[in-house]
Amino acid sequence: MALKKTTVMVDEEDLALIKEAAAREGRPESEYFREAFHLAVLRSRRWDEDWDIPSLDFGGPVTAEEIGRTVSDGVADTE
Template structure:
């Protein structure tokens, strides 16, 4: 991948956080900034084609309830695995 140089203005607090993270991770500050730019670019991308056409649908078998999710999650845990209560569902 060819890299191009550009200038970016950033808050001092953000730059300090980047500096700390780079030192902790053992990578350059520039690498973290490039990764951030790449993630934002991908997150803001607009696709030319829809993932699902108007003719395609997904049948999930009806409404999924909170109890349905809990039942599946309870079955996914192995014996002796702790049950963690979260805020979701």
């Protein structure tokens, strides 16, 4: 991946928090900014075509109680 240098204005408090995190975790500050740019790009991404997401038919409405019971059963199975 080719990197390009740019200048960005940031809030002083945010920059201080980045500096603290970088020192604490032993990572370069630039990694935090690259990660933030990447997350911003992913968040704003748009697709031209519709997604082909299948719909599920459970034969009727599913209640919150049924969902809770199923999740509880699934958690109990992993313990």
